[in-house]
Each structure stands twice: as C-alpha cells, then as structure tokens.
Amino acid sequence: MTRSATTTGDRADRIARRQVDKFSERRRELADAALQTLSELGYARTSLREIAQNAGFSHGVLHYYFHDKVDLITYCVRRYKAVCVQRYDDVVTTAATATRLAEQFAVAMAATLVEDAVMHRLWYDLRSQALFEQSFRADVTEIDASLERMIERVVSRYAELAGSPPVCGTAVAYAMFDGIFQQALLRQLSGDPAAAADLRTAVAEMLAIVTGTSKSL
Amino acid sequence: MTRSATTTGDRADRIARRQVDKFSERRRELADAALQTLSELGYARTSLREIAQNAGFSHGVLHYYFHDKVDLITYCVRRYKAVCVQRYDDVVTTAATATRLAEQFAVAMAATLVEDAVMHRLWYDLRSQALFEQSFRADVTEIDASLERMIERVVSRYAELAGSPPVCGTAVAYAMFDGIFQQALLRQLSGDPAAAADLRTAVAEMLAIVTGTSKSL
DNA sequence: AGAAAATCTTGACACTCGTCCAAAATCGTT
DNA sequence: AACGATTTTGGACGAGTGTCAAGATTTTCT
Incomplete structure (x- = not known):
C-alpha cells in the first residue's frame, strides 16, 4: 500500500x-x-x-x-560510506595555523588507521571487487567522490592558511593521500609498529608538498 | 634424488x-x-x-x-612480478632532459594502463587479498618493494636532470604514483575515455611536484 | 620391444555456497 | 482470546568448490 x-x-x-x-x-x-x-x-x-x-x-x-547477495553487499557499501564520512566530519574543521591543521589531520588519519584498520581493509577489498563486478562500481565511485571532497576541503583550507595555492588538482591530491594510506594499512595489518607514526609524518609532509611549501630533502 | x-x-x-x-x-x-x-x-x-x-x-x-590452491596463487603472484618488472625495465632508461623523461614515463604508464588493464586489476585484487590472507603478504610486499625501486630510479634520475632534489622519500613517492594509477585504472575499466590522457598529465605533473619544480595552480 | 617412470584423466569425496519455500513463531489489532 | 499479517526458522535443492587417489596414458630409458 x-x-x-x-x-x-x-x-x-x-x-x-x-x-x-x-x-x-x-x-x-x-x-x-x-x-x-x-x-x-x-x-x-x-x-x-x-x-x-x-x-x-x-x-x-x-x-x-x-533481494539477493548483491543487493545486500551494495547496501553495505552505502552504509559504510555513512559511517565513513561521519568519522571524517569530526576531523579538523577549525585550526588556527597551517602547521596545526597538518598536525591534527595527520594524527586523525593515523588514529583511524589503527582503530578502524579492518574497516578500511574492507573498503579496499570492495573497491577492488568493483574492478570486476560492475554492480559495485556506482557506489564505489560515489564513495570515492565523497572522500575526494573531504581531501579537497582539507587541502584548500591548508593552502588558505599557508597562503600558497595547491600545485595539483583535487583528484590527484586525493589519489596521493589514498595511496599512502593504503600502503600504511598494509604495513599496519602486517604488524609493523611504525606504520601509524610513519603515516603521520608522511601526511603532514604531503600537505606541504601539494601546496609547494615543503623543503627539499 | x-x-x-x-x-x-x-x-x-x-x-x-x-x-x-x-x-x-x-x-x-x-x-x-x-x-x-x-x-x-x-x-x-x-x-x-x-x-x-x-x-x-x-x-x-x-x-x-x-601443492594446493594457495601454492598456485602464490606462484602466480611471483610470475606476475617477473612480467611486471620486465615491462617497466624497457621504459625510460635514457632521457636527455627532465621534461623528456617525464614525458616518456607518463606515456609509458598511460600505455600500460590501457594495454594491461586486466593484469593491473588482478594485482590490486591480490594486494587486497593480502590484507586478509597472510599467505600472500610476503610476495605482495616483495612486489611492492620492486615497484618502489622502479619509481625510485625514475624519480632520482628526474631530480638529477632537473637539478632539484626530491621533497619526499621513495616510499611516499611510490605510494603517490600508485594512488593515481589505481584511480586511473578504475576510470579506465569503467569506460572513461579520458582516463589514460588524464593519467599521462598527472604523472608528468607529479614528477615535477615530488622534486619541488612545479608551478602553483 | 618392454619395463619403469612420468604425466594426465576421471570420478568421487565431503564440503560450502546462494536460493527458495513451507511451516513455525511472533506480533499487532480487534 | 482469536484472528490475520508479519517475521523467522530450518530444511532442501542443485550447483560449485578444493582435494585426493586410482587408473589410463604417454614418455623415457634400457
């Protein structure tokens, strides 16, 4: 009815x-x-x-x-997104200086790397499945887009505070952060005790790099 | 015997x-x-x-x-590496200028994105499986390391030609390139006709970024 | 050619899987 | 309390899985 x-x-x-x-x-x-x-x-x-x-x-x-298994998994992926954006929304909305922002953001990423490792693992698993199973692609792409927007907010705010515009587009910036997070996740799940700490420093460095405000090694 | x-x-x-x-x-x-x-x-x-x-x-x-299925898959992963490094070894060993190197490397990456898409898809699938199945981790980590060395050679050569040292470690540099490649792969397999071209420009830009020789947007 | 060793096929095993369905249990309303 | 609708159960089905072993086939050596 x-x-x-x-x-x-x-x-x-x-x-x-x-x-x-x-x-x-x-x-x-x-x-x-x-x-x-x-x-x-x-x-x-x-x-x-x-x-x-x-x-x-x-x-x-x-x-x-x-209806069937695909229906369930698809619903799960959408649900994951809800949990995911909520987690990141709590992160770093106000920060006085660029350095502080980078610091807080890096700490938050390192924290979720440790605490929600198995959930992130699932995300990368499902995103890989989307490469094969077309049914998942729409949802996966949508989640990717929302994560990209999250990165975009952080990067543009950092650039604003640092007074130096980003040197790359948001898609590239997101891909970069995603890459180092994925690498850190593999290390974390392999029991590498330095994974979180290394991610923290890498994220902070990266914010400087994408705004062209980093020092050469 | x-x-x-x-x-x-x-x-x-x-x-x-x-x-x-x-x-x-x-x-x-x-x-x-x-x-x-x-x-x-x-x-x-x-x-x-x-x-x-x-x-x-x-x-x-x-x-x-x-011996069993894991034995087979493990052997396959190792075999994949052999094919993989061979493919990249043919790429860009000599280039006169930094710009030329970036150009050739970007073209090569974009080419393999299109030609070997299904193989790369498998790689990301297996790397995700390694997050769950411990049996795969050693091989996956080894392949990751060999890919990282490949990136390291490219980046350091580029930095040498550009006369500007890298602004991040090789692990971070590899993660960044891996991230944008993965993103491009999803787009490519989803039928996005601009995936390869966008990857090409992104890779070229990225080489400039990691050596701090890029211009702000 | 014939024996021995290797390679390959075939069928069977004990599972697990997604899916469906009739019956049981629970709930809400009268 | 009793009825109808909703919700849940648990078994059954067929297909598919990895694994194994016995036998057929092919290759290799004497």
Missing part, C-alpha cells in the same frame, strides 16, 4: 510508516552485522550464513530483507 | 635436470594460464577447474604441479 496524501494523521498511514521503519531498521541492523563479518573475513570468504549467524539470525532471513 | 655434486657431466644429473626443467616449464605454463583466467574473473570468482580448462588440461593436473 502506498502512502496516502490526503490526511497526515491517517491511521493506515501511521501503520504503514511504522512497518517501513521497522523493516528498514532491521535492514540496517543486518547490514551492520554484515559489515562486521565482511571486515573480518573479506569479500571472498564471507557467506550469507556466516553473516546471519553473526547477527544472531538464521540464514534464511537475509532473503526476507534483501 | 638430489643433484650430485661430484661430477658435472653426471648422467643421472642431466636426467634430473631435464626433468626439473620440464616440470617447472609446465608449472610456468599453468601459472600463466591461471594468470590469464585470474585477470579476467578476479580472485574471488576463479576456480581451479576454470584455470585448468582454460589451459587445456583436466582439473586434476593442478595438484600434480602445485
């Missing part, structure tokens, strides 16, 4: 809405459990049964809330 | 050697077929039967030449 447009206080309307809410609430719950399992095992080794079990449900329930 | 150390002309020695050669030759052949299939389907969707079929053998033969 589609939602009535006549009266806002319509009873059937309230019921339908409540059902929709419950439905999508459980969808989110299951997707979060799926994200948890995916981040632990990776895309290639995660089964629907494993996800349902970790969520405390039987395996059949997933097809009640999701 | 282990190889005799007494006489170089030993007959049993010759036989053993020939057998070893044939054995490892077929191993390589099967691994190449596996690489072909892997690059098309990706790690998650490639089965041993599929590989064997594409190689023109029955599925049982793989366990004659490889």
